[in-house]
Structures are given as structure tokens and as C-alpha cells.
Amino acid sequence: MKLRIDIEKKLGDFSLKVNTEISGERVGIFGASGSGKSTLTHLIAGLIKPDAGEIYLDDTCLFSSRKKIDLSPEKRRISIVFQQATLFPHLGVKQNLLYGYKRCRPAERRIEPEAIIGVLNLGHLVGRGVNKLSGGEKQRVALGRAVLANPRLLVMDEPLSALDDSLRYQIIPYLRSVSAEFGIPCLFISHSITEMQLMTERVLVVKNGRLSGISTPDQLARAGMASNPKGYLNLLRLNGAKEQDGLFHCPWGSSELIISDGKTGEESLFELSSRDIILFKQHPEAISARNLLECTVTELFDSDGRKGVVLQSGGKTLVAEIVRVAAEELVITQGSTLFAAIKASAFRRLG
Numbered sequence: 559m560k561l562r563i564d565i566e567k568k569l570g571d572f573s574l575k576v577n578t579e580i581s582g583e584r585v586g587i588f589g590a591s592g593s594g595k596s597t598l599t600h601l602i603a604g605l606i607k608p609d610a611g612e613i614y615l616d617d618t619c620l621f622s623s624r625k626k627i628d629l630s631p632e633k634r635r636i637s638i639v640f641q642q643a644t645l646f647p648h649l650g651v652k653q654n655l656l657y658g659y660k661r662c663r664p665a666e667r668r669i670e671p672e673a674i675i676g677v678l679n680l681g682h683l684v685g686r687g688v689n690k691l692s693g694g695e696k697q698r699v700a701l702g703r704a705v706l707a708n709p710r711l712l713v714m715d716e717p718l719s720a721l722d723d724s725l726r727y728q729i730i731p732y733l734r735s736v737s738a739e740f741g742i743p744c745l746f747i748s749h750s751i752t753e754m755q756l757m758t759e760r761v762l763v764v765k766n767g768r769l770s771g772i773s774t775p776d777q778l779a780r781a782g783m784a785s786n787p788k789g790y791l792n793l794l795r796l797n798g799a800k801e802q803d804g805l806f807h808c809p810w811g812s813s814e815l816i817i818s819d820g821k822t823g824e825e826s827l828f829e830l831s832s833r834d835i836i837l838f839k840q841h842p843e844a845i846s847a848r849n850l851l852e853c854t855v856t857e858l859f860d861s862d863g864r865k866g867v868v869l870q871s872g873g874k875t876l877v878a879e880i881v882r883v884a885a886e887e888l889v890i891t892q893g894s895t896l897f898a899a900i901k902a903s904a905f906r907r908l909g
């Protein structure tokens with residue numbers, strides 16, 4: 559998808575002014591609370607009207623004050639999944655799912671209910687009333703309903719923020735797979751860098767109603783490393799864990815990681831803070847940390863007085879973080895060999 563936006567909107571004391579063009583299949587809108595993310599998405603979806611400007615989705619003009627075009631939300635064919643699943647309480651799961659599908663012109667029906675029920679694992683829920691669903695199940699039904707409207711763009715407006723951590727990371731694979739399997743571009747809104755890293759390939763960064771930049775999720779995570787209390791979060795998908803002496807041994811590139819909170823068999827997602835990686839210039843004699851990886855430094859970057867050290871080990875990448883004086887004392891440069899020590903308990907399982 560290609561989105562071209564050049565709009566202005568005033569809402570009370572708040573003013574939004576954005577002029578940009580972005581392409582990609584999974585685009586993020588990132589910003590602090592109140593920065594204007596929802597306003598921007600509502601303008602794109604046609605839920606509110608810009609004061610002036612134009613919006614193009616691919617070659618379709620959605621809005622142009624100059625050309626006096628203002629397509630209705632239905633004609634824009636943009637489906638939105640909100641923070642709270644807004645299901646029709648008087649309809650069952652199946653009727654909720656079919657709501658948008660039935661209103662979609664037969665010629666535009668590319669995605670069939672059976673396919674989405676399969677991908678979102680909703681088969682056992684179709685006979686239920688929506689009041690008998692958990693928060694995560696409701697969000698999956700809301701996602702299914704949005705996709706079955708066969709939209710040309712799926713907008714996800716903080717779809718995970720009402721869910722607790724464990725549910726949040728269970729839903730993410732579903733969000734990713736609907737967009738990938740059915741080829742629907744998505745616009746994903748959040749103030750979480752981790753969600754941006756998991757969901758998007760390009761990110762519009764919004765600040766006080768203005769666009770402050772376009773970046774990749776990784777650049778965003780690097781830029782926020784010093785200010786984020788958890789530093790840069792390395793996200794690792796690990797599977798094939800084997801339990802041994804109460805710890806989990808997970809294959810990782812040509813090496814393995816030893817983790818306290820693992821799970822045998824299934825793929826799990828872990829986060830590891832850049833601050834939980836301790837670097838040694840030489841191989842330490844004996845350490846309590848269960849992981850000691852020989853690494854090559856491939857890159858160094860600055861983030862507000864802290865140094866990010868990008869490490870390669872066994873074909874995999876990790877970002878460690880040190881203060882600038884430590885970088886000078888260790889004489890770290892691109893190409894240096896280092897040893898990275900990580901405690902088994904430093905890996906936090908997200909789902």
C-alpha cells in the first residue's frame with residue numbers, strides 16, 4: 559500500500575498537521591498518549607473530516623478539499639479494530655463475524671468466513687454468544703469481523719492495550735497472520751516500541767500533532783534505548799527447548815541459549831534487555847551466568863549518552879548497552895571480539 563497524506567485538523571486546542579507519503583504492508587503509527595495517533599487514523603478512515611488537504615490510498619483519492627472529494631467510511635473500505643473489541647452484544651460470534659461480510663459487495667468478497675475462522679482459531683467459538691468470551695477471544699472475533707469486510711486497509715488502533723501481557727502476546731501472531739495470509743495491508747497504532755518491532759516494518763512517529771520522522775522499528779528501539787527503563791529490548795523467538803536440570807536449552811543460530819522460564823516443544827517469544835548483557839574483553843575464567851557467547855561487534859551506536867553494541871554470535875544478532883566510558887575502557891570497535899554473559903533468568907517469556 560502507498561498512503562499519501564497532506565492534512566490539517568484542529569480539535570479544540572489540539573492541532574494536527576501532517577504531510578507525508580509512506581509505503582509498506584505493515585505500517586506503524588507511534589507516539590505518546592495524546593500525540594494525535596487516533597486522530598490521524600480517524601481522518602484516514604473517514605470517521606472525522608480534515609479541515610483541509612488530501613488523502614490518497616494507492617491511487618484512490620479518499621479526501622481532497624480542493625477537489626471536493628470526501629468518500630464515506632464504507633466507500634473507503636478501511637476496517638478498524640479498536641482497543642476495546644466493539645462487538646454487537648445482541649448477536650452471536652458467527653453473526654458478528656458475518657456482519658461486514660454480508661454488507662460487502664459479492665465481487666469484493668475475497669476472503670471467506672471459513673478461512674478466517676481457521677486462521678484465527680475461532681471454530682470452537684462460532685456457536686457462542688459474545689458475552690461468553692474472554693478479552694482475547696473477543697479481540698480475535700473483532701479482528702475476524704474487520705477482515706471479513708474484505709477491506710483494502712486494516713487499521714488496528716491500539717488493539718492490544720486493553721489486554722494483559724500474556725494475552726497481548728498470544729494475539730500478536732494472529733494479527734500478523736491475517737495481514738500476511740490474506741494480503742491485507744495494515745496500519746498499526748501503538749505507543750509500545752515492542753509492539754512496533756513485532757508488528758510493523760516502517761513507522762510514522764507522531765509528536766504533538768506533527769510528524770517527527772519515519773523510521774524502522776529497530777531504529778525506533780535504538781533511539782529509545784537510553785530513555786526506556788528496560789533499554790533496548792532484544793526479541794527472540796525460540797523453539798525446540800529441552801529441559802535439563804531445571805533449565806531450558808534452546809537452539810539459537812549455531813549455538814544455544816539457556817533460559818530459566820522456558821517451555822518444551824512450543825515456540826516462545828522472549829525479551830532480553832540490552833542492560834542484562836555483560837561484556838568481557840577476554841574469556842572469563844568462571845562465571846555464574848549460564849550463557850557465555852563469543853561475539854563479534856558489527857556496529858556501535860549512540861543513544862543519549864549510552865552506547866549500543868550490536869553483536870553477532872552464531873549467525874544471530876543481539877544489542878547490548880554500556881556507558882560510553884565502558885566502551886572506551888574496553889576499546890570496543892567494529893570487528894572486536896567480545897564475550898557476552900547473560901543470566902538464564904534475564905530472558906522474560908512474553909508468550
Ligand SMILES: Nc1ncnc2c1ncn2[C@@H]1O[C@H](COP(=O)(O)OP(=O)(O)OP(=O)(O)O)[C@@H](O)[C@H]1O
Nearest residue numbers: 569570571572589590591592593594595596597598
Ligand atoms: N473532539 C475533540 N475535541 C477536542 N480535543 C480533542 C478531540 N479529540 C481529541 N482531542 C485531543 O487531541 C489530542 C490527540 O488525541 P488522540 O486521541 O489523537 O491522541 P492519541 O495519540 O491517539 O492518544 P492515546 O494514545 O492516548 O489514545 C489529545 O490532546 C486529545 O485530548
